[in-house]
Amino acid sequence: MVPDFCVQEVICQVQGDTIAAIATPLGTGGIGIVRISGVEAISVAAAVFRPARGGAVENTAGYRVRYGHVIDHNGAVIDEALLLLMRQPRSYTGEDSAEISCHGGLVAVRRVLETVLAAGARLAKPGEFTQRAFLNGRIDLAQAEAVVDLVRAGTERSAQVAMQQLHGELSRHIAQLREALIGLVARFEAMLDFPEEEETAGNMRALGDSLSTLRCQVEALLESARTGRILREGLKVVIAGKPNVGKSSLMNALLRQNRAIVTDIPGTTRDLLEESINVSGIPMVLLDTAGINETDDPVERIGVQRSRESLLAAELVLFVVDDALGLDQRDTEVAEAIGARPTLVVINKLDLGRRLVDDTVKDLVVKPIGIVRVAAKNGQGLDRLRNMIAGFVEQGLQISQRFEVTDERPIVSNVRHVDALRGTSDFLQAALAGIQNGMPVDLILIDLYHALDRLGEISGETVREDIIDRIFADFCLGK
Numbered sequence: 001m002v003p004d005f006c007v008q009e010v011i012c013q014v015q016g017d018t019i020a021a022i023a024t025p026l027g028t029g030g031i032g033i034v035r036i037s038g039v040e041a042i043s044v045a046a047a048v049f050r051p052a053r054g055g056a057v058e059n060t061a062g063y064r065v066r067y068g069h070v071i072d073h074n075g076a077v078i079d080e081a082l083l084l085l086m087r088q089p090r091s092y093t094g095e096d097s098a099e100i101s102c103h104g105g106l107v108a109v110r111r112v113l114e115t116v117l118a119a120g121a122r123l124a125k126p127g128e129f130t131q132r133a134f135l136n137g138r139i140d141l142a143q144a145e146a147v148v149d150l151v152r153a154g155t156e157r158s159a160q161v162a163m164q165q166l167h168g169e170l171s172r173h174i175a176q177l178r179e180a181l182i183g184l185v186a187r188f189e190a191m192l193d194f195p196e197e198e199e200t201a202g203n204m205r206a207l208g209d210s211l212s213t214l215r216c217q218v219e220a221l222l223e224s225a226r227t228g229r230i231l232r233e234g235l236k237v238v239i240a241g242k243p244n245v246g247k248s249s250l251m252n253a254l255l256r257q258n259r260a261i262v263t264d265i266p267g268t269t270r271d272l273l274e275e276s277i278n279v280s281g282i283p284m285v286l287l288d289t290a291g292i293n294e295t296d297d298p299v300e301r302i303g304v305q306r307s308r309e310s311l312l313a314a315e316l317v318l319f320v321v322d323d324a325l326g327l328d329q330r331d332t333e334v335a336e337a338i339g340a341r342p343t344l345v346v347i348n349k350l351d352l353g354r355r356l357v358d359d360t361v362k363d364l365v366v367k368p369i370g371i372v373r374v375a376a377k378n379g380q381g382l383d384r385l386r387n388m389i390a391g392f393v394e395q396g397l398q399i400s401q402r403f404e405v406t407d408e409r410p411i412v413s414n415v416r417h418v419d420a421l422r423g424t425s426d427f428l429q430a431a432l433a434g435i436q437n438g439m440p441v442d443l444i445l446i447d448l449y450h451a452l453d454r455l456g457e458i459s460g461e462t463v464r465e466d467i468i469d470r471i472f473a474d475f476c477l478g479k
């Protein structure tokens with residue numbers, strides 16, 4: 001147990017040099033905010049800010065807004081502004097901090113920042129404010145990452161997940177799992193110390209059961225990751241089919257804009273076209289591809305290759321066939337390229353006639369999740385298609401939502417966390433296999449120590465420094 005005064009001392013020690021950055025987006029806007037943090041934050045603020053009603057800036061209470069002017073070292077007025085001081089440890093970074101709200105726009109905020117830098121602060125690196133919050137123990141790594149996710153969230157659902165993580169729900173859950181694992185490790189270690197007393201078959205079985213339960217909990221978190229990833233990055237939906245069936249027309253119709261070039265010449269689309277759309281609050285990344293086709297044209301060949309590659313990562317395929325043209329060998333080839341990915345069959349050009357029988361098309365596909373007739377050209381049937389896409393995602397989401405409600409498991413949405421959880425699960429599995437095969441306790445313990453390390457990476461307890469640096473480098477400036 002660390003005595004309180006020590007903690008206080010640590011907090012004082014990690015007050016870093018004084019950093020500053022513009023925290024609002026660059027561009028025309030009503031207000032711009034310059035943020036300052038570090039051991040001299042308050043004296044830097046005092047050097048550049050003159051309160052309208054006089055009095056020393058240093059004496060201003062925390063969380064009290066003051067009105068005044070930003071002045072340069074000659075006393076010239078740079079801007080009219082509001083100043084807010086936050087004293088350590090009660091600030092975002094845990095250090096003394098100040099925020100100057102000045103006029104927005106490209107020039108005004110930049111001039112205020114320059115004045116602040118001239119008064120002794122240095123320009124912050126991307127993510128440095130949040131990194132200090134992490135180093136000062138205000139938030140753990142998972143929470144810091146949630147800050148980025150929240151700022152970048154493109155839909156309400158993804159923002160909710162990020163907010164949940166920022167509040168520490170994931171961190172608390174991971175901490176519980178870690179505590180349980182530490183408890184189990186202690187029991188294994190006790191076996192090493194007192195082998196005669198502890199290492200009975202019954203004892204081993206009980207420990208194995210507890211480990212197995214723990215691993216199930218880790219796996220359940222991993223299962224939630226699919227939902228989390230979709231909410232963060234969007235479901236990958238690939239539009240595939242032979243040339244000229246109307247893939248690009250379908251892309252445009254779904255986007256409600258003329259994004260892709262449409263012509264009656266087969267082989268119009270040569271490259272992948274990617275756009276984000278939102279179906280019932282669920283983000284999706286829609287990909288239009290070159291028609292899959294044997295061809296001698298070198299450019300089209302590359303396009304076809306890319307189409308095939310994009311299918312590998314598809315989470316849902318819209319397999320477009322042409323109702324007027326009917327099926328041929330090329331459709332079979334497309335179906336083969338799609339393989340076992342969930343496939344919605346879209347029979348296009350409904351307006352030109354009904355040649356295709358549902359079942360013959362469906363039979364081509366390994367994993368059909370539905371079939372729908374549309375006319376991409378005039379929008380017929382598109383609402384049904386949208387509903388079917390949304391239905392497919394909702395089905396997947398419900399599974400994780402059930403987890404969330406009954407077990408109060410948070411959703412994991414970060415690739416790094418998924419990787420750490422997978423590693424944890426693998427090491428737990430190895431330990432379980434060790435128990436089953438009657439391995440010596442010290443060997444089982446090695447796997448458990450690894451599992452503990454991997455689990456601790458999520459909150460940042462056991463993560464390498466270069467990884468921490470990389471995480472924060474991904475932040476925007478001023479965060």
Ligand SMILES: Nc1nc2c(ncn2[C@@H]2O[C@H](COP(=O)(O)OP(=O)(O)OP(=O)(O)O)[C@@H](O)[C@H]2O)c(=O)[nH]1
Pocket residue numbers: 241242243244245246247248249250261262263264265266267268269270289290291348349350351352374375376377378
């Ligand atoms: N009548 C009718 N024509 C359509 C429909 N959808 C697309 N077309 C026409 O079919 C032709 C091909 O459309 P595209 O959208 O370029 O087809 P694609 O599958 O992207 O073709 P590639 O990029 O060459 O593989 C165009 O002339 C479109 O106007 C439809 O619903 N009805």
Ligand SMILES: [Mg+2]
Pocket residue numbers: 247248249260261268269288289290291
């Ligand atoms: Mg096209």
